Amino acid sequence: MLQVVGKFLSLMHIKTPKFDVPDMKKLLMTSLLAMVLCTTISCSKDEGVTTEPETNYSIDLNLANETDWQMANEILFYVNEYRNSKGLSELKKDQQYASAYAVDHTKHMIQQAEISHDNFGTRVKALKERGAVSVGENVGFGYTKAEDLVNAWINSSSHRTILEGDYTHSGFGVMQSNSGKYYFTQLFYRK
Template sequence: MLKSIIVQISTLFLISLILFSCTKEEEVFKTSSDKIGVLIDTTSVTCTSIETEILDLVNEHRKSLGMQTLKPLTIISAVAESHTKYMIETGEVNHDDFYLREQALVSEAGAKSVAENVAYGYVSASNAVNAWLQSESHRNIIENPNFTHFGISIDTNTEGRNYFTQMFIKK
């Protein structure tokens, strides 16, 4: 059973790395990794409006504190998407297998450190960001001055509820 779950997660991770993410820059990753075992090509993916709004709201918050803004990075959003899909499949907001996402970002994006925020059920970008900012642990991630890049993934389950995965890295 555990092997089946690992295979399913790995398959979802690989598919989502190929198909999903968002970026505001022309950053392209085409790489082959023995750990991931797939060509990652993020050239054809785009952000949804709510994902873009979350990226903007996080940077507006950081800027209001005199902090550096974060740069969106396609590969981060692709990795976040794999977890968003997993949470929808399990029906639970969680940080399961974070170390796999962390390893992928260390390997493929040159991350020195990685963190993530997750959420469920919010209908707007501002509601999700405000909830993260009201939580000390989530706010500490958003306000961490060491992070340089970030990505976001939002998807909706069959009942119409949004699931969010926001990831941050230090390069």
């Protein structure tokens, strides 16, 4: 090994002083230890470094215009009436991002011909990207009256939990399929 190091140093045109074998071993061990320490205790700051590509949850805000706002306003009225009866604050209508995401999801449900919470995590991340602290969602299908839909949610413990949640705003995706059936997505969030 020492011969290899000596040949390497001579190829690099570095004159090697004359050492006896114990001195050379000591120098080699010290050099190796220094290299190991340099590689194991180096540090870096990872601020601003991303390991995953950043995702931009952009959406066409014009989607919000596709909701049936008459029905959505009625749903909001009955939801707020229920929240008031429980001593909770009224929800403010979000006719932009939350409604655009709700319409997008309602379109998905119509296309699938079933209600779901598919891709809910994406809607959560998108609203949190815009300042939401917490997000909830209720969906429905087939109701023709807002009051009946809200009563169905009130009578379902999981939906009722969302209705009674610590939220401040709400967005709506209320649409009819080609067959005339209503599909509903109501997004709830707190800023």
